[in-house]
Amino acid sequence: MTVRLCCLLWARPGAAEALAAYEDKVLALLGEHDGRLLQRARTDGDDGRPDEIQLIEFASQAGYDGFMADERRTALAGEREAAVARTDLYPVELVGQ
Template structure:
């Protein structure tokens, strides 16, 4: 069963670069656990918004569990704690795009 997650990350004050560097390291491990990043975007973290947003997919629960337990990832816990103030993780499902008729430019 495929697992898709939306991950929202907030950096500690002044640590947005450290957050990105940490995520670069751990996201590089996804492929070894049948995972992949579908989308990764950075924001400015202003007004309480997250600094980074990720959509991640794993082919199975075993892959996700393996990623979480990966010693290379867990050994970076100190780096993570120094850079990341808050994480929110949500299971998500894709929504099919519906085509919309082209606008004719006229009004009724």
């Protein structure tokens, strides 16, 4: 079963570029787990808005689980902690296709 997620990310103060750099690294791993980035957008982060919004799709729950457990991703935990203040993740279904 396909897993589709909306990921909202807030940067720590002054760390929007670091958040983007971290995400560049981890999103590059998606394909190895039957995942793909459907859309990635950035905001100005003002007024409590997330700094980055992503729509991600995995071919299966196993692909998502593999991505989350990928040692290359987990090895970047310190970089993530320094850059990312908050992450909200929602399962979604695409409409209007």
